[in-house]
């Protein structure tokens with residue numbers, strides 16, 4: 001009996017020692033793992049992990065879209081199409097005709113049901129690549145649609161601002177795709193040559209690519225339905241713009257992890273690429289379910305979307321291109337995605353804000369005075385750009 005008591009108290013003693021050592025060890029271990037590493041290192045690990053996750057998501061999405069289609073897509077969109085355009089117009093047309101047309105180019109997007117004029121010539125979904133070094137697998141793809149303007153043109157100024165406000169690391173991790181949304185190929189070539197002359201390093205390194213749609217992509221704009229009571233000119237302008245956006249997104253979709261749409265008349269703040277990437281990775285690491293990270297303000301400027309999410313938006317824009325302007329379609333898309341019809345407007349706004357996350361600071365400021373719709377003045381500015389003098 002006595003012996004058992006002694007044994008029991010000895011057992012308790014050793015148990016006590018063991019537990020004390022164990023908690024000290026645990027504490028020290030937690031301390032080392034939590035604070036021994038620098039904050040930056042932990043951030044970097046989280047970001048790398050999140051980057052891998054995003055990459056996996058995108059790869060899975062691409063895989064789902066059938067790998068055969070992917071091969072087709074890579075062949076069609078950019079990689080193989082590295083042609084230089086000769087000077088005179090006749091040979092330009094010859095080059096254009098002789099471009100190796102593989103069909104059908106993007107069969108996993110259904111454009112043909114909604115743009116029936118495409119069915120007989122499916123090659124019309126192929127871009128005309130004026131310049132590409134075939135860069136892909138970047139973190140952020142920036143898409144800039146541009147059209148011919150009667151008044152001032154800010155495209156070059158915009159590109160210079162975008163390039164100069166990135167350092168080398170950011171440049172190597174980005175792709176800027178300029179889409180000259182005009183069917184006049186001579187004009188497109190002129191703009192492309194000007195871009196090459198003005199920012200030769202950015203074009204040469206493959207950071208900047210220039211594409212144009214093939215003329216057959218557009219439907220007969222004189223046969224559009226007049227919608228929302230707008231003028232014929234306005235309906236034509238906004239419908240074409242929607243198709244331009246969809247085409248550009250479709251080209252950019254397989255080339256990176258995140259897609260950001262911009263316009264051809266803006267300036268950027270320094271380090272915008274690194275800051276956007278960090279915000280995106282951080283909010284994914286935090287488990288937030290966002291659809292848009294909004295670094296802009298007006299219209300489509302600075303809206304970041306995961307490339308793996310883009311197919312839904314592309315398809316939506318093609319389905320309703322004739323019905324509403326693009327920014328309304330974006331609103332409508334997000335609304336359809338999260339709003340509960342049985343609940344009130346306040347709840348809807350709350351749901352929308354949870355997946356359309358507006359950042360406190362705008363990274364881009366609009367500088368144009370004239371809209372690409374002839375004669376329409378566009379003076380709106382975002383109020384939260386870091387430099388109030390622009």
Ligand SMILES: *[C@@H]1O[C@H](CO)[C@@H](O)[C@H](O)[C@H]1NC(C)=O
Pocket residue numbers: 079082132133134
């Ligand atoms: C594109 O063409 C240029 C010049 O002909 C060449 O230097 C470059 O390597 C090509 N790029 C690809 C991806 O084929």
Ligand SMILES: *[C@@H]1O[C@H](CO)[C@@H](O)[C@H](O)[C@H]1NC(C)=O
Pocket residue numbers: 167168169170271274
């Ligand atoms: C560019 O900026 C990022 C973020 O500020 C930084 O991590 C990176 O080291 C910089 N790269 C160069 C080449 O200066």
Ligand SMILES: *[C@@H]1O[C@H](CO)[C@@H](O)[C@H](O)[C@H]1NC(C)=O
Pocket residue numbers: 184186187190
């Ligand atoms: C293209 O540039 C040439 C030479 O500068 C010019 O003569 C021509 O009018 C331009 N074409 C278009 C469509 O802008």
